Amino acid sequence: MSVRYGARNVGFGAPAPKYTKRHHETPSAGDTQSAIINANGGCLDFNVRVIQFRTGLQIYGAHNTGVGQNGYTHCKLPGKSLRPLTRSEKRLSMQAWVDRHGRNIEALNSLRKRGGGPRSKPINDYPLTWGQAVRFADRCDTVLCPELKDRRFTQRAMASEMARVCKALDYPLWPMALLSMWKPDQKCAAFVGQDYEFALIFGKQLYLAYGRNKIAGWKHKPTVIWGPKAARAWLN
Numbered sequence: 001m002s003v004r005y006g007a008r009n010v011g012f013g014a015p016a017p018k019y020t021k022r023h024h025e026t027p028s029a030g031d032t033q034s035a036i037i038n039a040n041g042g043c044l045d046f047n048v049r050v051i052q053f054r055t056g057l058q059i060y061g062a063h064n065t066g067v068g069q070n071g072y073t074h075c076k077l078p079g080k081s082l083r084p085l086t087r088s089e090k091r092l093s094m095q096a097w098v099d100r101h102g103r104n105i106e107a108l109n110s111l112r113k114r115g116g117g118p119r120s121k122p123i124n125d126y127p128l129t130w131g132q133a134v135r136f137a138d139r140c141d142t143v144l145c146p147e148l149k150d151r152r153f154t155q156r157a158m159a160s161e162m163a164r165v166c167k168a169l170d171y172p173l174w175p176m177a178l179l180s181m182w183k184p185d186q187k188c189a190a191f192v193g194q195d196y197e198f199a200l201i202f203g204k205q206l207y208l209a210y211g212r213n214k215i216a217g218w219k220h221k222p223t224v225i226w227g228p229k230a231a232r233a234w235l236n
Helices: 033-038 094-100 105-109 130-140 156-169 184-192 229-235
Strands: 003-005 008-010 043-053 056-061 143-148 176-178 199-201 224-226
Touching: 033 043, 033 130, 043 094, 043 105, 043 130, 056 105, 056 130, 056 156, 094 105, 130 143, 130 156, 156 184, 176 184, 224 229
Parallel strands: 043 143, 143 176, 176 199, 199 224
Antiparallel strands: 003 008, 043 056
């Protein structure tokens, strides 16, 4: 499989473009099926974190660490009907929810939210593992640009796992991280050190793109910088 991007198909190993126009969603509407569908034909800012299952660490889509912070309002546990989350359940972390309900993919997928779009939209969006998200995005012709939110993305093993999924499905791997977040140089090294792509981004902190070269001392440099021209010049 490969995914349509502009006028061409791109697969695993395709270099990240010098510029992107990425679709964004709010934390309460993003990082699930509706967001992927809404970005059809383009790129999606897809936030990723790491969660612990019984079988080991798993990468999944989420902007924040909390259930309610990510917009989840309902759940559908195995053998049960869809029901609203209690106030205390919304205050749980995503990890605590998974720990409470089996520490597996079924526990993660049991959360539900409405997603983006009209209020009449069904409450059936659920959190996706990286593998689930890539498979869904491939069918929608959407290129996920995973924003590496979790500190554990400084580990080469996490980069390798993301690459394993993308390679198996011939899907592009264009990860990115904010310069303002924790140890972006180590996140970059985890990917570029294994010959994968990595994009440096700025979000709302565009002022960081000006002045001194912020990556001059990095052992591994980003393959691309998606930001102001002043910052893109750091790679020259």
